[in-house]
Amino acid sequence: MQLIWGSLSGLWFLILLITVDELLAEKASSPVGKHDGVFTSSFLVRFRRSVDNKEAHKIAGEHGFENLGPLVGSNGQEYHFKHRTLPHARSRRSLPHMRVLKKNPMIHTAIQQPGFIRVKRGLRPVVSSIHGLPYSSTKTHVDRKGVEPSDPYFPLQWYLKNTGQNGGKIRLDLNVQAAWDQGITGKNVTTAIMDDGVDYMHPDIKYNYNAEASYDFSSNDPYPYPRYTDDWFNSHGTRCAGEVAAARDNGICGVGVAYDSKIAGIRMLDQPYMTDLIEANSMGHEPHKIHIYSASWGPTDDGKTVDGPRNATMRAIVQGVNEGRNGLGNIYVWASGDGGEEDDCNCDGYAASMWTISINSAINDGQNAHYDESCSSTLASTFSNGAKDPNTGVATTDLYGKCTTTHSGTSAAAPEAAGVFALALEANPILTWRDIQHLTVLTSKRNSLFDAKNRFHWTMNGVGLEFNHLFGFGVLDAGSIVTLSKQWKSVPPRYHCEAGSIADAHPIVTGHSLFLEIKTDSCKGSDTEVNYLEHVQAVITANASRRGDLELFLTSPMGTRSMILSRRGNDDDYRDGFVKWPFMTTHTWGEYPQGTWKLEARFNSHVPREGWLIEWSLVLHGSKDPPYKGLAPITPHSKLAIVKKAHEDKKM
Known part of the structure; x- marks a missing residue:
């Protein structure tokens, strides 16, 4: 188990472990905006x-x-x-x-x-697009190396193998065959689909269903089967489940990313209003039987909501990452959001949490999807739908034994990532939750991903890691993450350094940027010294005559500039602002934090606006010791080689 302070244990350890995310939970994790009064x-x-x-x-x-x-x-x-x-x-x-x-x-x-309201992401149920198939078994290959699955929908699963189907970019995919060829298929790993239920009787899922790890928190029974509706509204969880663990070579639908892994169903979305207690119990259900929790939902993607997990839910997530999987930590995978360019996923306290892995999506030619949100907290990307025909989405399982080709949105992206992480955990079962994040950063690829509107370019941070504001560190690569997982040595203990704060209110006016600076030694010489960054939080209290026109940028001592809040055209709030909201960036991953951090606040508006930046606290998360010591880069030009060289140059 990775301790923050080596000698701490038990309840006192857990209390200390809950950093800004929980210490400020009453304010920072509550909705910032009008209460719905329900x-x-x-x-x-x-x-x-x-x-x-x-x-x-x-x-x-x-x-x-x-x-x-x-x-x-x-x-x-x-x-x-x-x-x-x-x-x-x-x-x-x-x-x-x-x-x-x-x-x-x-x-x-x-x-x-x-x-409060929680919405499924990417759900566009169209009954006419759902197909049935005659079920027939085919002979399982004894040696599958280099052999493609025989499942009838596999040729449509371009995100597994992109041959240019439907105008796609050849080899722009998850590179799963390279993992499968190593004999890694997700064995002994369970992913929980936290959603509207799972059709666990579906013939492509039932043999990979983990009943012991499943539960229905909407109906309070052990059977998380979706509630029937005429419009197939509750097909969401079943579609996500098939992406992870649909069986191989059985003549049914397609194949899952980790087709020998297990699926648990946690039905928790299907009630008129969500509560903190349902969320908390879902996040903490069977933490030693469940390895990965996949969530394709969140606050309303309307471009004006600022919301996140409440107290009990945050406690459950924090406990999961620090005590789940017998101390290795549960992995929480989150869809970054479908609000498009009018929204910012840093205003979603689930996707923007340092305890979760936020996944965005790309379409099959490398562009971002029109519904993709951008933010500095996104770690990596997978895939959603096709470019030429938006109805060509992710081919997967559907309700009542059916199949679909129209699953899409960042809802489709998160389970793909969960499947890739299941492969990594089979390759190395003792990976911690932080190891998975480091492996994601080091093995994700730029490939052919690009911003269709040319707003966000690929940029290199201070230690040579390439990132994009839309796609994080790139598209997940299953072959690479499995290969590196096999030789991985667990990263050193994590610390958090409260690096400084500014509590004096400063005005923000249209046409002028407000610049504030915090100079830090990153707690050097103390028990919480941080020398190698992972997550960085800027905890901010601010208000504005129109919140949606406010933009915030954080620049590290090594010169990496992160947009931690972008303009949101639908956000007309003038009263609530942000109250101790933990904006987070992953863009400075691996950097050295000592020096001057700069915060810029400005209005992006032709109409005069005014506001106040009332408070800013800087919290640095990472390790005191170098994280990749003893690892041999697979190639001289790999990300690992680049980062290790940057660290060595810094010492010189």
């Missing part, structure tokens, strides 16, 4: 001491509640109660129900849970 029939009940589930059941029943079980990571002190007669959503809190719980001498607090 309260659900769910209650967070905190007991004065730890109680077992049987005792909680009894207390719930005495007061007309149903006990839905303990909250993940609460050690039996926090439970999820649901009232039997309250409507699922109402406009006001029910004070009598909270009071009756608080009267119980064993209960410390009872909080009725607000409801």
